[in-house]
Amino acid sequence: MFRGNHTARVDEKGRLKLPAEFKRRVDEAYGPQFYITSKDGKRAEIYPIREWEKVEAKLEQIPSLNPARKKFLDVTNYYGQMAELDAAGRLLLPQILRESAKVTAEVVVLGAQTYLEVVNHDDFKAKLDAEPLSEADLTTLADLGL
Secondary structure, eight states, X not given: OBOSEEEEEBOTTXXXXXXXXXXXXHHHHTOSEEEEEOSSSSXXXXXXXXXXXXXXXXXXXXXXXXXXXXXXXXXXXXXXXXXXXXXXXXXXXXXXXXXXXXXXXXXXXXXXXXXXXXXXXXXXXXXXXXXXXXXXXXXXXXXXXX
16 A cells, blocks of 8 residues: 655656655565556556556446546546656656646655555645545545444
């Protein structure tokens, strides 16, 4: 599992150096192949290829004419690209996603259990401040067993 957050920088060539704790997990469990995409253009999602293949296996179970499946594939393919961790522990983020999500300098790398999310630091902090975890959110989570 990927947990917590680490600040990082995306360099001028669009490469993200994985924070050491996340890189250690990648080395232990996954290897250098990744699929980088987004579901909304606001967050880069970095999936070890083994985890992305699990998503693809679930998609295969949904009828090909299902409009939500089609929309999901359109979005994740539009923003998505395969990537390989280089010898320095960096991943090249897709240019269209770097621009859309504004992940071009200071970023936050968040653990999202089976993948990593990369977000613009300032935009993410502003969203946390504007939309804090509410009592209604906590009640919903409690109803779901958390």
